[in-house]
Amino acid sequence: MSTHASLRPLGQSGLTVGPIAYGLWRFVGNDVPAARTRIEAALAAGMNLIDVAAVYGLDWGGQAFGESEDLLGRVLSQTPGLRGRMVLATKFGIIPGIPYDSSAEAVTRSCEASLKRLRTDVIDLFQVHRPDVLTHPEELAGALTRLREAGKIREAGVSNYTTGQTRLLQHHLGFPLATLQPEFSALAVEPAFDGVLDLAMEARMTPLAWSPLGGGKLTDGVDAADPATRRVNARLDELAASHGTTRSAVALAFVLRHPARPIPILGTQNPQRIAAATDALKIDLSRAEWYSLVVAARGVPMP
Numbered sequence: 001m002s003t004h005a006s007l008r009p010l011g012q013s014g015l016t017v018g019p020i021a022y023g024l025w026r027f028v029g030n031d032v033p034a035a036r037t038r039i040e041a042a043l044a045a046g047m048n049l050i051d052v053a054a055v056y057g058l059d060w061g062g063q064a065f066g067e068s069e070d071l072l073g074r075v076l077s078q079t080p081g082l083r084g085r086m087v088l089a090t091k092f093g094i095i096p097g098i099p100y101d102s103s104a105e106a107v108t109r110s111c112e113a114s115l116k117r118l119r120t121d122v123i124d125l126f127q128v129h130r131p132d133v134l135t136h137p138e139e140l141a142g143a144l145t146r147l148r149e150a151g152k153i154r155e156a157g158v159s160n161y162t163t164g165q166t167r168l169l170q171h172h173l174g175f176p177l178a179t180l181q182p183e184f185s186a187l188a189v190e191p192a193f194d195g196v197l198d199l200a201m202e203a204r205m206t207p208l209a210w211s212p213l214g215g216g217k218l219t220d221g222v223d224a225a226d227p228a229t230r231r232v233n234a235r236l237d238e239l240a241a242s243h244g245t246t247r248s249a250v251a252l253a254f255v256l257r258h259p260a261r262p263i264p265i266l267g268t269q270n271p272q273r274i275a276a277a278t279d280a281l282k283i284d285l286s287r288a289e290w291y292s293l294v295v296a297a298r299g300v301p302m303p
């Protein structure tokens with residue numbers, strides 16, 4: 001196993017997480033035993049950070065706002081021992097039609113509703129899903145602080161925030177943000193260059209990388225039409241052949257290789273694929289291999 005494989009603290013919090021997380025964007029439906037099998041497969045593979053959001057359920061075959069949280073809540077209520085084995089992360093702030101609301105009232109209401117759907121009494125990591133630029137960060141910081149003091153959330157994080165938005169929220173918050181969550185993959189490389197991963201290292205926040213397999217585009221057998229995906233997949237396949245592994249394992253290894261120690265949030269709903277993702281932890285990409293993927297994503301040589 002490479003150095004990526006070890007457990008690590010979540011930001012400056014006392015929570016400890018595995019090197020890969022499991023995401024529930026596509027976790028929908030009414031089959032509670034199948035849902036439980038996926039959660040157990042993720043925990044068995046060391047993916048103890050479980051990432052959901054209030055809005056998950058509105059797409060990917062789901063029917064309603066809150067559906068993914070509710071399905072996870074049903075799993076947790078039927079198998080109570082699972083809750084203590086996970087770091088439970090959810091998100092607030094996307095409300096279709098509005099579309100973003102991080103006002104104090106909305107944040108507080110969203111937290112109560114998530115706790116109810118999740119059938120738990122505390123959310124370990126409460127993340128702003130997308131920035132609501134019409135809420136002053138001081139107001140949002142106040143709401144997060146009150147929720148934390150009331151014991152309803154343990155830690156807070158942001159997602160899809162610019163570095164400036166993250167710094168500003170942190171400026172108004174009396175405790176350290178634990179995480180930030182950009183899209184980061186061998187196809188979406190910019191967080192390594194636009195300051196987001198630099199800020200994570202500077203402020204000792206853990207980056208959680210969403211869609212680390214490009215939402216399925218960087219997986220074995222996919223024959224994508226767009227040129228950037230074609231270039232990246234061709235290079236991933238060369239690296240997979242030389243490392244004796246799969247395209248998706250190399251794609252995850254790309255995310256893991258950055259010194260900010262990003263945690264890829266895996267999105268598959270297939271228990272075998274959940275287990276297989278840990279192959280990525282055995283791969284150490286060389287500096288030349290890593291940059292060759294950036295060149296493939298951008299379609300131009302490094303300056």
Ligand SMILES: NC(=O)c1ccc[n+]([C@@H]2O[C@H](COP(=O)([O-])OP(=O)(O)OC[C@H]3O[C@@H](n4cnc5c(N)ncnc54)[C@H](OP(=O)(O)O)[C@@H]3O)[C@@H](O)[C@H]2O)c1
Pocket residue numbers: 022023024025026051052129159160181209210211212213214215216217219220248265266267268269270273
């Ligand atoms: N903060 C945000 O705004 C945001 C946005 C998007 C996502 N997220 C988070 O990131 C998580 C992951 O996103 P994602 O689902 O797009 O991630 P992903 O892991 O990049 O893609 C998952 C997709 O790849 C497919 N896939 C095909 N072959 C696979 C293989 N060999 N191994 C693994 N997957 C394979 C899966 O299909 P099967 O299920 O059929 O395997 C699934 O549809 C979400 O659940 C959510 O927690 C956050």
